[in-house]
Amino acid sequence: MQDSYQVRLATDHFTFCAAHFITYGDNICEPLHGHNYRVEAEISGPLDENQYVVDFIAARDAVIKITGALDHRVLLPTAHPTIHVAADDKEVTATYEDRRWVFPKSDCVLLPVANTTAELIAHYISGELLAALEKRGFTPTELRVAVDECKGQQGVCTLRS
Numbered sequence: 001m002q003d004s005y006q007v008r009l010a011t012d013h014f015t016f017c018a019a020h021f022i023t024y025g026d027n028i029c030e031p032l033h034g035h036n037y038r039v040e041a042e043i044s045g046p047l048d049e050n051q052y053v054v055d056f057i058a059a060r061d062a063v064i065k066i067t068g069a070l071d072h073r074v075l076l077p078t079a080h081p082t083i084h085v086a087a088d089d090k091e092v093t094a095t096y097e098d099r100r101w102v103f104p105k106s107d108c109v110l111l112p113v114a115n116t117t118a119e120l121i122a123h124y125i126s127g128e129l130l131a132a133l134e135k136r137g138f139t140p141t142e143l144r145v146a147v148d149e150c151k152g153q154q155g156v157c158t159l160r161s
Contacts, residue, residue, distance in 0.1 A: 062132035118155025
């Protein structure tokens with residue numbers, strides 16, 4: 001058997017409150033609403049010279065920074081085929097068919113995703129966490145991020161090298 005090592009990070013500090021709306025089915029667009037999201041991360045890789053996969057503190061701080069940037073914001077998809085998002089210096093306007101929302105720019109996070117589902121938010125957070133870890137010189141063999149939007153309803157993204 002071959003050894004495999006992971007660290008799992010799940011703490012009350014990995015939460016953020018955010019508003020969003022998604023489209024689904026046959027042109028159904030949800031009303032703007034919010035969630036109290038919880039994030040978990042699992043990082044896999046070989047043991048280093050210190051006999052751990054990754055420094056817990058560095059990984060924890062990276063997740064806190066990422067979730068902090070999403071906290072108390074409106075999450076808007078910039079790669080959606082029918083939700084159009086435009087920003088200027090002060091405002092962000094989102095349109096979908098005959099609906100229109102205008103928000104202060106500072107209240108929004110424009111995500112490079114096709115829809116602000118829990119799965120794609122998990123993908124976004126995975127990419128941000130991977131970049132933060134690689135900046136520290138560590139590339140995991142696998143990175144799994146789960147985003148829970150409603151106690152037990154998780155979207156999960158797993159990145160593998």
